[in-house]
Amino acid sequence: QVQVVQSGAELKKPGSSVQVSCKVSGGTFNDYGINWVRQAPGQGLQWLGRVIPLSGTTHYPQRFQGRVTVSADKSTTTAYMELNSLTSEDTAVYYCALKALYWRPDYFDYWGQGTLVAVS
Amino acid sequence: ETVMTQSPATLSVSPGERATLSCRASQSVGSNLAWYQHKPGQGPRLLIHGASTRATGIPARFSGSGSGIEFTLTIGSLQSEDFAVYYCQQYNNWPTFGQGTKVEIK
Numbered sequence: 001q002v003q004v005v006q007s008g009a010e011l012k013k014p015g016s017s018v019q020v021s022c023k024v025s026g027g028t029f030n031d032y033g034i035n036w037v038r039q040a041p042g043q044g045l046q047w048l049g050r051v052i053p054l055s056g057t058t059h060y061p062q063r064f065q066g067r068v069t070v071s072a073d074k075s076t077t078t079a080y081m082e083l084n085s086l087t088s089e090d091t092a093v094y095y096c097a098l099k100a101l102y103w104r105p106d107y108f109d110y111w112g113q114g115t116l117v118a119v120s
Numbered sequence: 121e122t123v124m125t126q127s128p129a130t131l132s133v134s135p136g137e138r139a140t141l142s143c144r145a146s147q148s149v150g151s152n153l154a155w156y157q158h159k160p161g162q163g164p165r166l167l168i169h170g171a172s173t174r175a176t177g178i179p180a181r182f183s184g185s186g187s188g189i190e191f192t193l194t195i196g197s198l199q200s201e202d203f204a205v206y207y208c209q210q211y212n213n214w215p216t217f218g219q220g221t222k223v224e225i226k
Contacts, residue, residue, distance in 0.1 A: 004163070035215070037217075043219070044207065044217050044218060044219040044220050045164070045207055045209070045217035045220075046217070047214065047215040047216065047217070059214075061121075061214050095163050095164070097163070097164075105152060105169075105211050106211035106214075106215045107154035107166060107169040107209065107211055108154075108156075108164075108166060109166055109175070110163075111162075111163025111164050111165070112163050113161070113162065113163055114161075114162075114163055
């Protein structure tokens, strides 16, 4: 059984950075594609990027290119998302979302519980 | 970027009734469409992928249809645990999500 557990809530100042972690247990970590998705208050879901732990390959949508860094540590089966130059518009719940097989299309089988990042 | 538009924003339904949710893409996404159920305090739950394939363990009352730009999620007979927000997501190119439809108790 796959479990995805994220780090706790963060309160950050504008202009600072935040790192959110995502511990994955169960299954084969190297098979996953690990994605990050956020939901701002009253908004829908927004994809921030992904990492393939097996290769370290990352992909980002243009709007977040250069401001988001996603990574994965195979030794601890933990993924990370770092977001820089925070503004109040980055206040959101951030989710780690797993694709069960990295070569498969981008729909997400397993999700973490979410991490609230508040910027104020 | 492919923009996904869901309607209605809110759907009021009585338990036992059928619910029909719509999702429209700004350009064709083929059958590369997923649906998720989202409850407060939890991560979203995958219901449907490939526009019409139920994910593992999803009850048969959930069904998806459509292709190209128009998609539908139907919940056959609403149970108490089905009241939640539902999102569609395209994965024909970089993933994008709709704004969600809240299914509430009438």
